[in-house]
Amino acid sequence: MTYQCYEDIIGQASAWKASIQTVDEQASEIADFFAEPIDELVFTACGSPYYLGLSAARLWAEEVGSRATAAPASEIMLFPEAVLPAGGSPVLVGISRSGESTETVKAAKAFAKKFPARTVLFGCREDSTLDRLADLSIVIPEAHDDVVPQTKSFSSMYLAAQYAAALVAGDDDLAAALRELPEELPSLLSQYEPILKRIGEADWETAVFLGGGPLYGVAAEAALKLTEMSLTHAVSYHTLEVRHGPRSVIDDKTLVVSLGSRRGEPHEQHVITDLLEGSTPHILALTPDNGWKLDGVGHEIPVGGRLPDHAVGLQYLPLLQLLAYYRAMHKGLDPDTSRNLSHHVQLPGVEGGT
Numbered sequence: 001m002t003y004q005c006y007e008d009i010i011g012q013a014s015a016w017k018a019s020i021q022t023v024d025e026q027a028s029e030i031a032d033f034f035a036e037p038i039d040e041l042v043f044t045a046c047g048s049p050y051y052l053g054l055s056a057a058r059l060w061a062e063e064v065g066s067r068a069t070a071a072p073a074s075e076i077m078l079f080p081e082a083v084l085p086a087g088g089s090p091v092l093v094g095i096s097r098s099g100e101s102t103e104t105v106k107a108a109k110a111f112a113k114k115f116p117a118r119t120v121l122f123g124c125r126e127d128s129t130l131d132r133l134a135d136l137s138i139v140i141p142e143a144h145d146d147v148v149p150q151t152k153s154f155s156s157m158y159l160a161a162q163y164a165a166a167l168v169a170g171d172d173d174l175a176a177a178l179r180e181l182p183e184e185l186p187s188l189l190s191q192y193e194p195i196l197k198r199i200g201e202a203d204w205e206t207a208v209f210l211g212g213g214p215l216y217g218v219a220a221e222a223a224l225k226l227t228e229m230s231l232t233h234a235v236s237y238h239t240l241e242v243r244h245g246p247r248s249v250i251d252d253k254t255l256v257v258s259l260g261s262r263r264g265e266p267h268e269q270h271v272i273t274d275l276l277e278g279s280t281p282h283i284l285a286l287t288p289d290n291g292w293k294l295d296g297v298g299h300e301i302p303v304g305g306r307l308p309d310h311a312v313g314l315q316y317l318p319l320l321q322l323l324a325y326y327r328a329m330h331k332g333l334d335p336d337t338s339r340n341l342s343h344h345v346q347l348p349g350v351e352g353g354t
């Protein structure tokens with residue numbers, strides 16, 4: 001038996017094509033919206049898409065040159081004065097598969113009251129509350145996944161956010177690299193699926209995901225995906241942070257997954273060799289381009305291509321989703337429904353909730 005989330009993961013290239021097509025179709029609307037002066041971008045969402053916002057904020061700051069931050073929507077909902085800009089010309093970027101999560105709806109309403117006509121949505125459902133609230137909506141219905149864990153929806157919204165940033169910034173190299181990704185994905189998945197299955201079935205109990213810069217948000221999402229799908233305790237850290245405390249609990253029952261970046265390579269490699277010296281047996285090193293040729297690492301997966309660090313995060317994502325899936329299979333769990341979770345959260349009794 002396979003689960004819906006497996007089909008979503010393996011078949012997500014078609015949703016990626018829809019992402020590229022949706023942004024291309026709205027290119028002039030996007031260009032007009034971002035032609036206005038913007039002094040800060042605030043990304044906001046709940047759970048998985050919040051982590052997407054962490055990565056997307058790094059990209060937009062680099063590409064567009066504006067200050068860019070990410071905050072959980074509940075922080076804006078509960079503490080707007082502490083999170084929202086006091087003034088200026090900010091833009092709020094909401095990210096929501098359903099377009100109905102109460103905290104994100106409330107955050108968008110709080111922002112729009114202060115800064116009208118400056119709200120963007122990346123989503124997967126048309127005519128949702130957030131779709132109606134947003135002044136610029138980039139919605140990819142083909143990317144919507146019906147199960148609890150976000151897989152193709154997450155990666156497709158992330159691809160759309162990256163591609164929109166590349167078009168706004170006129171970064172033709174990044175835009176071209178992103179347009180190639182859907183074609184390249186199926187072979188990447190088929191080449192490395194057996195390794196990810198083997199790692200998912202190995203003798204570890206908890207997991208630590210390490211990523212820097214734009215890859216930290218992807219590392220945080222990978223930890224949450226493993227938790228949601230396989231009920232496994234998993235955490236994420238900025239890669240070099242691991243020496244500043246977390247290393248104390250990494251042992252022979254810990255899977256360490258390093259999301260390597262091109263810019264961080266020498267330092268990130270050193271973290272891995274340090275862990276090896278501390279006899280950490282379960283290490284998966286995801287590496288850009290043709291890899292780092294790491295000796296002694298349990299598994300290294302070079303994703304190939306000469307992509308910018310941001311786009312490398314999209315190459316890593318489906319592999320990390322497969323790892324979570326195979327861990328759930330190994331533990332005999334249903335990854336589609338997880339436990340005590342729902343497709344999205346609507347807070348009872350909260351205006352804009354249920």
Ligand code: F1P
Nearest residue numbers: 046047048096097098101150344
């Ligand atoms: C967000 C959410 C996530 C959770 C899971 C299901 O909903 O509830 O918080 O981690 O991925 O989706 P949405 O606002 O994206 O619809």
